[in-house]
Amino acid sequence: MSAPDTAPLAEARGVTKRYGATVALADGRLTVRSGESHALVGRNGAGKSTLVTLLTGLQAPDAGEIRFDGASAPPLVDRDAWRRKVACVYQKPTVVPELTVAENLFINRQPTGRGGLISWRRLREEAAALLDAWDVRVDPGARTAELRVEDRQMVEIARALSLGARFIVLDEPTAQLDNREIERLFTRMRTLQDSGVTFLFISHHLQEVYEVCQTVTVLRDARWITTAPVADLPRSALVEAMAGESVTGGALSREPVAAHAPVVLAAHGLTSGAYRDIDLSVRGGEVVGLAGTSGSGKIELAESFAGLHTPTGGSAELDGRALPFGDVRAALTAGVGCVPRDRHEQGLVPRMTVGDNTTLSVLDRLGRFGFVGTGARRALAGELVARLGIRTEGPGQPVSDLSGGNAQKVVMARALARDPRLLVLINPTAGVDVKSKESLLARVDSAREDGTAVLVVSDELDDLRRCDRVLVLFHGRITAEHPAGWRDHELIASIEGVDHG
Structure with missing residues (x-):
């Protein structure tokens, strides 16, 4: 067994997770060392989200083990212990937009004064001190809804750090950022790393992995494939590990648009x-x-x-x-x-089915006098599912059950349904x-x-x-x-x- 000072900060050992007949994770492995930025990559459905769910204590693995600093993870019911270990900043912000930065930082643990009432002065002072300690340049009195996306992310990170966590999972943090904002986020990540913060970085943008991460772990088909230093893994090899096959690139060969085209x-x-x-x-x-x-x-x-x-x-x-x-x-x-x-x-309309979502734009063509023909809708939905290669149990499956890639194909299918x-x-x-x-x-x-x-x-x-x-x-x-x-x-x-x- 590793000595305490050399034990991984976070570790998943052969974890598995099933949801009914679906194997969401068959062999999840991850070893994150203190102070690094570790990338977790894989195609949608590879098991990344499931592994994060287990790493953050939202669910327990069916088999295998989650460990922190060489010791077993806390019981699921001990939420405070989990918050001291790990936090996840999701693509969708979890801050309350109508509250101020200070209120979000200390939500459900506001400092109190006489009579047990909230001390707003202390709240502002402690928020300012916390933001200053982690070099987060945000006004503690600002409404969170008015912040830029990157600043909302930093508020979430600061909140996690204030609880004692030094392991932060960033789930697609650059999805809504432009190039300048991404570079600022990466600069802040490097500064926090220097202060002892460790990141698990999840992204579909592989160039970002090479820019900000030191180690990368690849999942494919719910299984661990490889973990390697980023510097030792060429982009082509990384894509091949994710896809399970050789992926070639190059310029597309196409004829120019005719000058007489309308x-x-x-x-x-x-x-x-x-x-x-x-x-x-x-x-x-x-x-x-x-x-x-x-x-x-x-x-x-x-x-x-x-x-x-x-x-x-x-x-x-x-x-x-x-x-x-x-x-x-x-x-x-x-x-x-x-x-x-x-x-x-x-x-997307998340409570509706794949078929309903794909045909929303053409309901007027699927019936008369305001009535939609069920058979016509089912036939068109099936055609669109096949045309876009949407991986689904069928048009009747809830769209909320789909992976991100297949959900986006549903949106594309609806856009194409009217032959625009x-x-x-x-x-x-x-x-x-x-x-x-x-x-x-x-x-x-x-x-x-x-x-x-x-x-x-x-x-x-x-x-x-x-x-x-x-x-x-x-x-x-x-x-x-x-x-x-x-x-x-x-x-x-x-x-x-x-x-x-």
Whole structure:
């Protein structure tokens, strides 16, 4: 047995977990050393979430053991003991948005004064001291809802550290951050590591693993595959370990869009609070990317075409007809399909089935006089499930049961169900595994071949490589255009504003 000072900070030894007939984890192994950033990667369904559930004491393994500092994990009922060991910062924030930072930091353990009443002065002072101790530069009196995503994450980390935890699980922490915010998060992680904090970093963005982590563990098909120093594992070998097969990359071979192809989308002088004087066009069978930082206006512009916002000036036409703004249903009827930026909040109805979710956009075509034909809906849902390769027990399965990649395919299926003339995709592969990502991007190629105009908004360079050209927005204006074949450093320079003074 290892000496106490050399024992792993956190360890999972051959843990298994079943939910009925489903084997969620067959052989989970993890060894995290103190002071490191350890990546946990794998395709959706590989067992990552289940392992985190066991590591954080939300459930007990059916077999195997969880250990901290060389000793067995606390009993599940001892929540305070678990909070002193480990905390998880999820992709969805767990802070209470209407409370202040200070109130969130000390929720359910506020300092009290005479008569057992909360001492608001002490609460503010202790919150300020805690934030200062961990170099979290946030106003303790600010409403948490008003904070940037990265600052909300740091508040959650500070809350966990105040309880004594020095092992923090970060679950897809960069999913809603732009490049600058990601770099700031990584800088803060490195600072906290220097102070003795250890991270388990879960991400589908493999480049981030190489940037911020020292060790990586791969799960596949609910089993441990490998653990290795990041520096010793080439990206191709990491992807192969995740996928179970050799994954090759390279530029896509495709014919350029014909010059005589009809213009499907044309925008003239579009202006709003987020963007200004936007002129752009997308031809049938053309894929155009929109790139930029989170404050560039790219998402708001794309959402305007999908009917979510109304510009204050300018106009747009779809197939020569005025595009309706501020009305999602009217945009849908006009021929716009959309994969929104957040599948959880905007894309799915979690209590409905896979079949219901995939066909929501075409109910008017599945019956007459307001009645929906059950057989027609079932047939179309089955066709869409097969077309998108959605792994499901059938159209009747609740969509909430699906992995992230398959849930995103459901959102894509609904966007394609009406055979749109314009397909607007906003962060279409966010939070999905490598194989699902490739499947989703293949749908972009299919839409292109069908003559659909496609607009892709993404922070992922791999998503933008599918585009015939990429427009870069900087502070609300289009400042650069890159034809297919651009090099990473050229596009990144435009996104960061390096090449426009």
